Amino acid sequence: MILERISILGYKNIEQAELTFSPKLNCFIGNNGMGKTNLLDAVYYLSFCKSHNNQVDSQNIKHDADFALIQGYYLLGGAAEEEFFCSLRRRQKKQFKRNKKEYEKLSDHIGCLPLVMVSPSDSDLITGGSEERRKFMDVVLSQFDKDYLHALIRYNKALQQRNALLKSDMQADDSLYELWEEQLAYEGHIIYAKRKAFIEQFIPTFQYYYNFICQSNETVELKYESQLEDENQVALLKQKRERDKILGYTTAGIHRDDLDMRMDDYSIKKVGSQGQNKTYVVAMKLAQFDFLKKAGSTTPILLLDDIFDKLDSTRVEQIVKLVSEDNFGQIFITDTNRDHLDEILKDLNSDYSLYQVEGGGINQLK
Template sequence: MGKTNLLDAIYYLSFCKSFTNPVDIQNIHHAHDFFVIQGIYQRIEGEDTVVYCGLKRRQKKQFKLNKKEYERLSDHIGYLPLVVISPFDSSLISEGSEERRRFVDSVISQYNKLYLIDLIRYNKALMQRNSLIKNNLMQDDLVIDILEEQMAQAAEVIFNARKAFIDEFVPLFEKRFNEITAASEHVLLKYQSQLFSNNLLSALRESREKDKILGYTTVGIHRDDLEMLLDDFPIKRIGSQGQNKSFLIALKLAQYDIVKQSSQLKPMLLLDDLFDKLDAQRVERLVRLVGGNDFGQIFITDTNRDHLIEILKNTNLEVSYFFVDNGTVVRY
């Protein structure tokens, strides 16, 4: 176990999954049959809260709050608000639209339970529709009709929530980017969805025959994207390494802002190898930002202890240092 594993365990207890590997069974050590993660939290009410996660091979994952098991994992999302900034965030720029949708969904789901419920409903109906159109049997059309109606109903809620989120999120994101860079560059996020110009139920009906040939559903909110622009050009095409990192950090700090506003709680903030490849000026601005009263508990990892101590020595943060080596955590 290394330093990132420690942060991942904290993340797991907030989101019921890993941020490094979402396949639960692969998080069990190959030499063992199970894993257990347990955390003790002190919320603003002052009482200790115990969160437990356990998984055995070939068994259902258990998630408990104060020894009481959740019936649905989705009920836990948002209870312990958290934001992580890590090298894995680069996929938001470099990879496909699925990564950006996952980011939007993870933010909204922390403060909007109905959104998460409709997202689960939509994805379930989508999987069933995809399965049926692959079979391409005439008698399945009535069932597909019902699934398309379910998708359209859930999609309307999801689409409206995503639109409202982007409208609120973009000004926060622009503000954070300017604070980090103090540059003249202009950043923008644009929400792209087929639902801006199409009624989903009609579009699903019209595309059904084509979808049967292709074997998957070609229209819907599962095709949405978040366009990321730097000076009106896709940052994926023109962004330098430093610009990309500043863009992603601003994105995550804006996520922190919006979750904090919505939950009325200061989320935990996990910063994994954040100072790597950032110039000294950006590091100074960032530390000054997260060292303010707007932020709650912060976990920072760095491979260089002296480097981290030097960065944090001029802050007003109450700091504890831990050394992680081969599965052992030592305070010093």
């Protein structure tokens, strides 16, 4: 899959941009706060119908504008170029179209444009709560498995309904609880089985990328943790029901799943240095890319946002070797340090484009 060109109007600090991209490597250089990440976020939005770092759509519109437009033109394997269009307007529902035809449901679009983004906020995978780690699994699986995506949507709706009952001042009949608990158990079993199978396939690739980047004898592990490993969810929900009424929310289910992230038999959250943590999450994202490429029908786009910060020269060199290989398709990379980009470009035997980003303006240098 190749993003050939993009048109952006009023998205974050980008007033207007019309850009044509290299099918291999696209490098964006500029100081912090100039708009490099915003450009990558516009590409991310076209894949996921939402921002990578701001879930409130109105806040993604340039502060002095009434709307934002993102228009991308892709080659997806067919002969014809395909157009994807997104329109954000204040106090209105966003529009998403493929070849000028609007989607009935945004979920129908997810997976059409597979993408992996590596960014500084990925540190939340280690330092943040379990929600961040569940989101990681959801983002991967939802891009190629529609059954998983739909089960997740139905599970979350049933969870909202049960939570509403728990918070209600009126006494609800047990049969109402049983209705939502049975749906939570049914959808939860699908999600649990698919997450478990995914992590089992994912671990060897993740360990390979970590070892390649760090070039040391550090051992990393990743373990999927779920209450469903040892419990029947219907029985568990019934058992927790009275306690959940006091708390006002559901305390059992796959929405409590987590990933145990370890290095040398210890929690990486407790023992990892900044460089080790960064290497850990970069390896996870590269393994995510590898998994999506093998599972899907097209090569994902890879977005690398300021990934060299907090890494020593050896790890930077190893990442440069990886992204220069033919295994990766189209890559977008940002950095404040021109030296990092020049190091990648000198070893690249294919086409590339280079851009300068300043104050929301983007100028092509090559």
